[in-house]
Amino acid sequence: MLDRDRCLALDAEDPLREFREEFVLPEGVIYLVGNSLGALPRHAPERLRRAVEDEWGGQLVGGWNSAGWYDQPLTLGDRIAPLIGAGPGQVVVGNTTSIAIHQAVSAAARLRPGRKVVVSDARNFPTDHYMVQGLAESLGYEVRDVSEGRFDDVAAVLLSEVDYRTGERQDVPEVTARVQAAGALMIWDVCHSVGAMPVDVSAADFAVGCTYKYLNGGPGSPAFLYVNPRHQADAVNVLSGWYGHADPFAFEAGYRPAQGIRRFAVSTPHVLSFAALDAALDVWERVPLHLLRAKSVALGELFAGLVGDALEPASPADPERRGSHVAFRHPDGYPVMRALIDRGVHGDFRAPDILRFGLAPLYLRYVDVYDAARTLLEVLDKELWRDEKYARRLAVT
Amino acid sequence: MLDRDRCLALDAEDPLREFREEFVLPEGVIYLVGNSLGALPRHAPERLRRAVEDEWGGQLVGGWNSAGWYDQPLTLGDRIAPLIGAGPGQVVVGNTTSIAIHQAVSAAARLRPGRKVVVSDARNFPTDHYMVQGLAESLGYEVRDVSEGRFDDVAAVLLSEVDYRTGERQDVPEVTARVQAAGALMIWDVCHSVGAMPVDVSAADFAVGCTYKYLNGGPGSPAFLYVNPRHQADAVNVLSGWYGHADPFAFEAGYRPAQGIRRFAVSTPHVLSFAALDAALDVWERVPLHLLRAKSVALGELFAGLVGDALEPASPADPERRGSHVAFRHPDGYPVMRALIDRGVHGDFRAPDILRFGLAPLYLRYVDVYDAARTLLEVLDKELWRDEKYARRLAVT
Numbered sequence: 125m126l127d128r129d130r131c132l133a134l135d136a137e138d139p140l141r142e143f144r145e146e147f148v149l150p151e152g153v154i155y156l157v158g159n160s161l162g163a164l165p166r167h168a169p170e171r172l173r174r175a176v177e178d179e180w181g182g183q184l185v186g187g188w189n190s191a192g193w194y195d196q197p198l199t200l201g202d203r204i205a206p207l208i209g210a211g212p213g214q215v216v217v218g219n220t221t222s223i224a225i226h227q228a229v230s231a232a233a234r235l236r237p238g239r240k241v242v243v244s245d246a247r248n249f250p251t252d253h254y255m256v257q258g259l260a261e262s263l264g265y266e267v268r269d270v271s272e273g274r275f276d277d278v279a280a281v282l283l284s285e286v287d288y289r290t291g292e293r294q295d296v297p298e299v300t301a302r303v304q305a306a307g308a309l310m311i312w313d314v315c316h317s318v319g320a321m322p323v324d325v326s327a328a329d330f331a332v333g334c335t336y337k338y339l340n341g342g343p344g345s346p347a348f349l350y351v352n353p354r355h356q357a358d359a360v361n362v363l364s365g366w367y368g369h370a371d372p373f374a375f376e377a378g379y380r381p382a383q384g385i386r387r388f389a390v391s392t393p394h395v396l397s398f399a400a401l402d403a404a405l406d407v408w409e410r411v412p413l414h415l416l417r418a419k420s421v422a423l424g425e426l427f428a429g430l431v432g433d434a435l436e437p438a439s440p441a442d443p444e445r446r447g448s449h450v451a452f453r454h455p456d457g458y459p460v461m462r463a464l465i466d467r468g469v470h471g472d473f474r475a476p477d478i479l480r481f482g483l484a485p486l487y488l489r490y491v492d493v494y495d496a497a498r499t500l501l502e503v504l505d506k507e508l509w510r511d512e513k514y515a516r517r518l519a520v521t
Numbered sequence: 522m523l524d525r526d527r528c529l530a531l532d533a534e535d536p537l538r539e540f541r542e543e544f545v546l547p548e549g550v551i552y553l554v555g556n557s558l559g560a561l562p563r564h565a566p567e568r569l570r571r572a573v574e575d576e577w578g579g580q581l582v583g584g585w586n587s588a589g590w591y592d593q594p595l596t597l598g599d600r601i602a603p604l605i606g607a608g609p610g611q612v613v614v615g616n617t618t619s620i621a622i623h624q625a626v627s628a629a630a631r632l633r634p635g636r637k638v639v640v641s642d643a644r645n646f647p648t649d650h651y652m653v654q655g656l657a658e659s660l661g662y663e664v665r666d667v668s669e670g671r672f673d674d675v676a677a678v679l680l681s682e683v684d685y686r687t688g689e690r691q692d693v694p695e696v697t698a699r700v701q702a703a704g705a706l707m708i709w710d711v712c713h714s715v716g717a718m719p720v721d722v723s724a725a726d727f728a729v730g731c732t733y734k735y736l737n738g739g740p741g742s743p744a745f746l747y748v749n750p751r752h753q754a755d756a757v758n759v760l761s762g763w764y765g766h767a768d769p770f771a772f773e774a775g776y777r778p779a780q781g782i783r784r785f786a787v788s789t790p791h792v793l794s795f796a797a798l799d800a801a802l803d804v805w806e807r808v809p810l811h812l813l814r815a816k817s818v819a820l821g822e823l824f825a826g827l828v829g830d831a832l833e834p835a836s837p838a839d840p841e842r843r844g845s846h847v848a849f850r851h852p853d854g855y856p857v858m859r860a861l862i863d864r865g866v867h868g869d870f871r872a873p874d875i876l877r878f879g880l881a882p883l884y885l886r887y888v889d890v891y892d893a894a895r896t897l898l899e900v901l902d903k904e905l906w907r908d909e910k911y912a913r914r915l916a917v918t
Contacts, residue, residue, distance in 0.1 A: 148578040157582040164578035172573050172793065173566065180740055181545040181561035185554040185869070193740055222762035222788035223620065230659065246774055251763035251788055254776040258761030262627065263659070289772075336789070343577055343590055343792035364655030365619035366648035375686075375872050377643055379651035391619035391648055392733070394794040395740035396569065472582070475772050 126426060131490035134422075139415050144487045146407055147340070154492045154499075156471045159316060159449045159482025162340030168403040175399035187395075196398045197367065197389045203405040204348050207339075207413070208314060208331060209324030216388045217348045217398070221315055221334045223363070224349040225255040225282065227388060228330035230362040232280035232309040233263065235329075235355060239279040239308070245270040249288045252313055256282060275306035285323065286316035286447030289478045291439040293317070293447050300327045320420055320448035320485065322413040325350055338448065338484055339408065341401035349388055356384055365391040411486065419485040420448040423493050427481060430497035434504050438478055449482040459514035463503045466514070469496045523823060528887035531819075536812050541884045543804055544737070551889045551896075553868045556713060556846045556879025559737030565800040572796035584792075593795045594764065594786045600802040601745050604736075604810070605711060605728060606721030613785045614745045614795070618712055618731045620760070621746040622652040622679065624785060625727035627759040629677035629706040630660065632726075632752065636676040636705070642667040646685045649710055653679060672703035682720065683713035683844030686875045688836040690714070690844050697724045717817055717845035717882065719810040722747055735845065735881055736805065738798035746785055753781055762788040808883065816882040817845040820890050824878060827894035831901050835875055846879040856911035860900045863911070866893045 126134075135141060147163040149155055155163060179191040188194045201215035208215070229242055242265055244256045253267075260267045268274070270283060281303045286293050296312065303310045309329040317323050319338025325331035331350035335341035351359060361381065366372045367389035370380045381387040421443040427450050428437065435452035454460050454477060461473040471481040483493065503509055523531075532538060544560040546552055552560060576588040585591045598612035605612070626639055639662055641653045650664075657664045665671070667680060678700045683690050693709065700707045706726040714720050716735025722728035728747035732738035748756060758778065763769045764786035767777045778784040818840040824847050825834065832849035851857050851874060858870040868878040880890065900906055 148574075150579060150581065153581075155581060161577075161582040161584075163581065164573065169570065169573050169578070172569055176561065176566045176569050176739070176797070177545075180558075181566070182547060184547065184550075184552060184560065185558040185867070187558075187740060219616065219620070220762070220788040222764075223616065223760065226760055234659075249763075250766070250769075250772050250774070253774060254761045254763055254766060257776045258757075258759050261757075262631075262759050334789075342573070343584060344789045344795075345793075346791065360655075360658075362655050362659050363620065363623055364651045365617070366646075366651055367619075369647070369651060372647075373872060375647050377647070377650060379654045391617040392731075392741045394743065394791045396742075396797055397791040397794045398741075400573070400793055470582070475770060 126494070128491065128494050131426070131494040134490040138419065138490070140419055140486065143407065143411065144489065147487045149487065152468050154469045154496045156469065156481040156483065156496060158484030158487070159320070159337050159480070160472055161336055161343055162338055162404070162484065163487055165340055165404050165407055167406065168342065168400050171399050171403035172396065175396055193393065193395045196393045196395065198386060200398060200401060200405065201348060201385065203408070204335070207318055207323060207408060208333065208350060209322070209326045210350050213385050214353060215348050215350050216385050217401070218346050218393050219390060221313070221332050221347040222251045222255050224332040224347045225252055225313070226259055227349060227361055227363055228311045228332055229256055229259055229280055229282060231355070231359040232311060232329060233265065234360045235309060235358060236279035236307070239277055240264070241266045241268050241278045243268050243270050243275065243278050243281040243308070245283050247287045247289070247292070248282065248284050248313065249315065252282055252284070275303055275308045278306065278308040280309045280311055282311045282313065284313040284316060288316050289438065289474050289480065290451050291447045291449045293445050296324065297327060316447055316449070319408070321417040328352065329355060335401050335404070338486070339401070340404040342397065342404070345397050345401045346394060351385055351388055356387065359387070361388050361390070363390045365389070367391050407486070416485050420483060423483040423485060423488060423490065424448065424450050426490060427483065427493050427497050430494065431500065434501055435479070448485060449480055451478050451480045453477045454479055456509060458517065460503060460509040462514035463509035463511065464500055467499050467503065469499045523891070525888065525891050528823070528891040531887040535816065535887070537816055537883065540804065540808065541886065544884045546884060549865050551866045551893045553866065553878040553880065553893060555881030555884070556717070556734050556877070557869055558733055558740055559735055559801070559881065560884055562737055562801050562804055564803065565739065565797050568796055568800035569793065572793055590790065590792045593790045593792065595783060597795060597798060597802065598745060598782065600805070601732070604715055604720060604805060605730065605747060606719070606723045607747050610782050611750060612745050612747050613782050614798070615743050615790055616787060618710070618729050618744040619648045619652050621729040621744045622649055622710070623656055624746060624758055624760055625708045625729055626653055626656055626677050626679060628752070628756040629708060629726060630662065631757045632706060632755060633676035633704070636674055637661070638663045638665050638675045640665050640667050640672065640675050640678040640705070642680050644684045644686070644689070645679065645681050645710065646712065649679055649681065672700055672705045675703065675705040677706045677708055679708045679710065681710040681713060685713050686835065686871050686877065687848050688844045688846045690842050693721065694724060713844050713846070716805070718814040725749065726752060732798050732801070735883070736798070737801040739794065739801070742794050742798045743791060748782055748785055753784065756784070758785050758787070760787045762786070764788050804883070813882050817880060820880040820882060820885060820887065821845065821847050823887060824880065824890050824894050827891065828897060831898055832876070845882060846877055848875050848877045850874045851876055853906060855914065857900060857906040859911035860906035860908065861897055864896050864900065866896045
């Protein structure tokens with residue numbers, strides 16, 4: 125087992141160590157929730173100030189041209205593309221992951237008109253199911269769980285590359301090939317993998333993801349939608365807003381879809397939220413993703429190794445089958461996590477019994493992981509979580 | 522006709538005059554595009570700084586509880602409600618007008634299952650049509666123009682209170698009653714009326730609107746959706762994301778809609794864009810809407826009166842039938858508007874031939890309107906717009 129000095133040495137030789145300096149991290153906190161909301165990039169406040177004061181305040185409606193607001197959904201899409209194995213003109217930014225799912229599943233259903241089944245996965249983040257359920261009910265489709273393993277009558281399959289609770293990672297190329305061999309379309313949700321490892325959705329039909337987790341785009345920053353170029357000419361955007369029109373400023377009476385990825389834009393971008401994401405993507409241009417993955421694996425192995433058998437693991441033991449968070453089960457997971465947070469180690473709890481620790485490799489140090497695991501062991505060993513002040517549920521956990 | 526001194530006197534006695542001081546308005550510009558993008562509230566930059574540095578940077582994921590992010594869609598909805606004649610628990614904020622239209626029309630269609638027609642209006646802003654067309658195509662519905670005047674087989678009627686081009690204002694109570702008497706549901710788009718006059722959608726079934734125009738919520742600030750309480754128990758949100766779930770943090774496999782307006786929330790709010798809107802709504806708490814409307818009418822009469830017959834009017838002559846912008850037609854409207862902007866008077870152009878002047882009564886002075894009209898007359902009289910530098914189209918106008 126590594127000791128603390130060895131962790132300090134690993135930090136000193138970490139090729140990603142300088143990225144930590146680009147983020148604001150509160151004093152006295154070990155932040156293991158970067159998989160839920162990423163940290164603030166140090167230069168983001170100035171980018172926001174510029175968007176608010178110089179662009180909105182100074183240029184007013186002219187900002188749509190002069191500040192590049194109009195093209196944000198596509199320019200930011202092109203900046204995200206390299207992070208998911210996509211090329212220019214394949215990704216559009218805007219709205220939320222839920223809404224991007226509605227667009228992708230609707231489009232996939234229209235591309236496979238004879239098939240009236242959509243497959244989801246009980247392990248998807250619930251909004252993925254919920255969106256599929258709402259759409260399927262509206263269209264009269266069946267929703268089937270992936271565990272049934274039958275795709276030959278399926279229009280679309282929506283799976284997550286990394287499980288939001290357990291961190292289990294799917295074999296994207298293998299699953300994509302299997303689904304497509306059965307004639308179904310593959311939609312990947314990469315919310316819990318993008319920015320934590322190299323992602324490659326280029327063989328998939330569609331992909332969706334959020335930008336406020338490992339990408340550090342800010343609370344509620346806009347989501348993205350990848351559409352494989354082979355579908356861009358035929359896929360229908362059911363949310364056929366003016367931003368996806370071939371000539372939005374002609375104010376024609378009839379919807380006429382744009383060519384290319386612009387067709388999947390819906391409407392006016394949330395400019396201020398886009399500005400923060402734009403700042404976050406400045407950092408990503410310089411991140412070597414293979415080094416990021418190597419560090420993520422090393423941090424995960426360190427944390428899991430230190431915890432040992434003090435907690436029941438919920439994540440796969442094989443780091444190749446794991447994303448960048450590690451999870452454990454505890455029947456009193458909620459007070460355990462609150463006791464831990466009270467001691468400066470911030471993870472999160474996912475009902476009913478999951479303790480989740482996000483290991484954002486861009487700004488987390490080996491020594492942070494070491495200290496977090498030691499604190500966790502102390503909380504468990506001394507049963508500090510039994511204090512009644514940790515029992516009361518907060519509104520959001 | 523009023524002269525400039527009389528305008529200065531009207532400004533001096535204007536009961537709304539102090540509101541102008543609450544907005545940042547660039548030097549040397551008369552801004553008549555507040556109906557497209559409202560001006561920056563003077564205290565909004567500090568609110569954004571707080572959201573970015575103190576909340577995101579300082580509280581990180583804790584901001585969902587401690588900074589009130591989680592409840593923003595409902596708390597901001599309750600702040601908007603009084604501006605549209607609605608009560609608490611009737612308005613939810615989030616996403617875009619286009620997406621709110623998709624929700625409202627979908628829900629209305631489900632509430633009127635035997636009727637397979639949706640009525641829209643060629644005078645709606647195009648995204649309204651486009652969204653209806655995309656949804657109708659997906660569901661196999663017919664889209665009919667309101668000019669046909671037949672509602673007895675119609676599920677939902679989507680109309681704009683104020684025409685985005687001409688400023689023509691509908692008689693909301695009369696139209697609502699007529700549509701509902703035919704058994705159809707009434708959906709109002711109040712994008713071009715909210716924040717310009719008292720709006721009352723309380724008799725309607727649904728209403729949608731944006732917040733970046735007269736409400737000054739910032740570029741691409743989130744939209745709102747009103748759902749009449751009589752429908753809240755039965756209406757289905759087809760965009761059934763986790764934010765509309767009865768217990769979002771239980772992570773249940775099945776979607777179970779929340780009671781009340783929360784059911785119409787979709788997913789994670791764009792927090793930074795919400796923060797700017799929140800700042801803008803601080804101002805609206807103090808605005809007497811009847812005085813706002815009186816000033817809007819007076820500004821419109823002043824502008825139309827000064828322009829006289831120098832341009833063909835596109836707006837109704839009767840101020841009661843007009844919103845808060847006035848519009849004119851000119852075959853070379855684009856270069857005319859560019860020549861005007863070059864002289865510090867910012868209006869906008871809407872294809873094919875509409876010159877549009879938004880008269881935001883909260884921060885516009887009588888003397889601004891006077892000076893703008895005189896400049897317009899000079900551009901027309903001296904044919905200054907014939908300069909070839911004004912002919913080239915910009916990407917966004």
